[in-house]
Amino acid sequence: MPSPSVNRLANLSLLLALLGWAAFLLQGCFDLTVGLLLSMLTAGTSAVCATVLDFLPFILWISGIVSGHVALGQVRQSGESGRSRAVAGLVLGYLGLSFILIFIAVLLILLAAGIKMGWLQKLVPGLH
Numbered sequence: 001m002p003s004p005s006v007n008r009l010a011n012l013s014l015l016l017a018l019l020g021w022a023a024f025l026l027q028g029c030f031d032l033t034v035g036l037l038l039s040m041l042t043a044g045t046s047a048v049c050a051t052v053l054d055f056l057p058f059i060l061w062i063s064g065i066v067s068g069h070v071a072l073g074q075v076r077q078s079g080e081s082g083r084s085r086a087v088a089g090l091v092l093g094y095l096g097l098s099f100i101l102i103f104i105a106v107l108l109i110l111l112a113a114g115i116k117m118g119w120l121q122k123l124v125p126g127l128h
Contacts, residue, residue, distance in 0.1 A: 004079055004080050004081045006080065006085070007071050007075050007078075007080040007081070007082035007083075007085075009067045009068075009070050009071035009074060010068070010071040010072075010075065010080075010083070010085040010086035010089065011085055012064075012067045013065075013068035013086050013088075013090065013093070014064070014068075014085045014086070014088050014089040015064075015089075016061070016063045016067060016089065017061060017064035017065075017068075017088070017089040017091075017092035017093040017096065018092065020056075020057040020058075020061040020064060020092070020093065020096050021057070021096060023053075023060060024096065027053045027054060027056065057096060057100075058096075058097070061092075061094075061096040061097050061100075062093070062097070064089045064090070064092065064093035065089075065090060065093040065097070067089070068087070068089040068090035069090070071085075071086035072087070072090075
């Protein structure tokens with residue numbers, strides 16, 4: 001009896017989640033090395049490129065999550081293998097997404113604390 005085929009969306013989910021983490025790590029390294037040099041040389045115009053790259057991991061993680069959920073439904077209905085790959089893609093995608101959301105929440109809390117304590121008024125005099 002031949003073994004069931006592996007669901008292609010399960011493979012895609014895992015691949016997208018892994019690519020999201022790779023893009024996240026590479027983008028962080030880019031910001032701390034080449035991005036700093038480029039921003040000094042181009043007077044900050046390379047920040048547009050860095051901003052676009054900031055959204056790439058988020059998009060990959062969301063795509064991995066969506067394809068992972070669809071793959072789980074297909075695996076359940078068709079009996080194909082690949083459930084573990086779909087679950088791994090979901091876990092990595094949700095982990096990356098939650099990492100970004102926690103980072104944004106901490107950033108907003110620190111920003112609010114800086115405004116409340118008056119630290120930002122010293123940097124930006126017109127801020128109230």
